[in-house]
Amino acid sequence: MSDLAPRLRRYLVTDARAGSVERLVETCRAALDGGVTAIQLRAKGWTDRQLLDAALALGPLCRDASALFIVNDRIDIALAAGADGIHLGVEDLPVAVARRLLGPDAVIGYSPESDADREAAEAAGVDYLGVGPVYGTGTKLDAGEAIGLDGLRRAVSATRLPVIGIGGIAIDQAADVVSTGAVGVALVGAVFLSDDPAASARRLREVLP
Amino acid sequence: MNRRPVPHLHLIGPLVTDPADYIRIAAAAVRGGCDAVHVRILGGATEDVLALTRSIRQATGGATLIVNDRLDVALVAGADGVQLGERGFAIEDARRVLPDEMLIGRSVHDIAGAQAAADAGADYLLAGHVFDTPSKQDTPGRGLDWLRELVESVSVSVIALGGITTERIPDVMAVGAYGVALGRELLFADDPAVTAKRIANQLARPTPPVVLSRSEGPLRCDTVSV
Numbered sequence: 001m002s003d004l005a006p007r008l009r010r011y012l013v014t015d016a017r018a019g020s021v022e023r024l025v026e027t028c029r030a031a032l033d034g035g036v037t038a039i040q041l042r043a044k045g046w047t048d049r050q051l052l053d054a055a056l057a058l059g060p061l062c063r064d065a066s067a068l069f070i071v072n073d074r075i076d077i078a079l080a081a082g083a084d085g086i087h088l089g090v091e092d093l094p095v096a097v098a099r100r101l102l103g104p105d106a107v108i109g110y111s112p113e114s115d116a117d118r119e120a121a122e123a124a125g126v127d128y129l130g131v132g133p134v135y136g137t138g139t140k141l142d143a144g145e146a147i148g149l150d151g152l153r154r155a156v157s158a159t160r161l162p163v164i165g166i167g168g169i170a171i172d173q174a175a176d177v178v179s180t181g182a183v184g185v186a187l188v189g190a191v192f193l194s195d196d197p198a199a200s201a202r203r204l205r206e207v208l209p
Numbered sequence: 210m211n212r213r214p215v216p217h218l219h220l221i222g223p224l225v226t227d228p229a230d231y232i233r234i235a236a237a238a239v240r241g242g243c244d245a246v247h248v249r250i251l252g253g254a255t256e257d258v259l260a261l262t263r264s265i266r267q268a269t270g271g272a273t274l275i276v277n278d279r280l281d282v283a284l285v286a287g288a289d290g291v292q293l294g295e296r297g298f299a300i301e302d303a304r305r306v307l308p309d310e311m312l313i314g315r316s317v318h319d320i321a322g323a324q325a326a327a328d329a330g331a332d333y334l335l336a337g338h339v340f341d342t343p344s345k346q347d348t349p350g351r352g353l354d355w356l357r358e359l360v361e362s363v364s365v366s367v368i369a370l371g372g373i374t375t376e377r378i379p380d381v382m383a384v385g386a387y388g389v390a391l392g393r394e395l396l397f398a399d400d401p402a403v404t405a406k407r408i409a410n411q412l413a414r415p416t417p418p419v420v421l422s423r424s425e426g427p428l429r430c431d432t433v434s435v
Binding site: 047052073074075076080090091093097101 | 252254257259280281284285296298303
């Protein structure tokens with residue numbers, strides 16, 4: 001999977017505060033126009049039907065934009081929508097199970113919470129890691145203490161997998177984040193909750209071409 | 210296609226009970242004749258739903274195991290089917306994801322919804338709530354006449370849900386229900402096995418024709434699949 005790293009460069013994570021499937025999809029469409037390279041569908045508290053409707057709409061949008069389409073946690077939604085992959089955390093299904101259900105070509109991301117956890121995920125065959133929170137975050141209240149750029153740099157040097165930084169990253173900080181060796185940044189608030197997602201995504205592309 | 214027959218007596222939980230209690234109650238209910246156990250955790254972490262589903266599978270042996278909404282958990286835990294709510298997967302989408310042998314039940318609350326679900330290929334419908342129930346205090350039970358009309362409007366099996374007690378089973382079956390789904394009546398029973406047995410005995414089960422064959426060896430009694 002040698003071509004994965006560039007697709008992880010400008011990685012958008014959606015947010016339930018979009019309020020509706022339509023608004024979430026429209027925001028993603030704008031962000032894709034602005035140059036995001038990956039979208040992760042995440043909307044805690046939404047119904048399965050809302051998630052599935054969003055996933056079925058985002059799949060073709062991402063394909064048309066040659067962007068990676070990842071679903072958070074829900075392998076069933078990923079399967080039904082033909083997503084490129086899944087992003088898992090410690091409370092989700094085990095990585096090996098996800099691999100079995102999704103097949104060898106699926107992109108599986110993982111958010112480790114410890115070194116042991118990361119090593120287990122590596123052994124189980126994940127394709128990339130999401131590491132953070134790099135900065136303090138307002139969008140994920142249970143995310144724990146910020147690890148900072150030093151923490152991210154340590155995580156990057158500890159693994160052979162591509163790493164994206166996540167958590168409280170503003171567009172102006174994206175260059176600092178990739179200076180640690182991370183292949184990209186995952187943004188939630190900075191693009192998704194901005195007034196003009198397309199403009200924010202374009203600015204991200206200028207900072208992180 | 211190798212789908213299991215639709216079960217008649219469904220236990221729906223865990224409702225308000227502790228997961229460990231639910232496992233114990235489900236095992237007892239199955240001993241008494243309950244033939245389907247549902248795992249329904251709304252908004253639970255995937256690992257919690259999966260852990261409970263696996264425990265139920267172990268504790269209830271060959272009973273039909275049905276997972277509410279979470280197709281991913283159903284697939285991983287080797288469940289026999291899924292129960293889809295009105296805010297869950299569409300039946301067509303679920304069929305694309307699930308192996309052909311898995312049962313798909315759909316929860317319905319009105320006749321138009323029942324017909325749509327039947328047309329979309331649901332294996333059975335969970336229709337309710339039929340009687341008043343503490344689980345749905347805002348809405349009164351829709352009643353037996355409603356259930357009869359719903360049963361007559363579709364050609365798939367209808368499982369009645371909502372406020373059903375042992376005493377009400379004959380009325381429910383008399384209007385054409387294929388089976389019943391219960392929460393409280395089993396969850397809060399003094400002995401769920403005894404209650405399940407009492408209920409199972411009241412459900413009119415279609416009995417397959419019995420064939421006596423003497424072709425070779427001793428007399429055997431086979432059932433014919435219909």
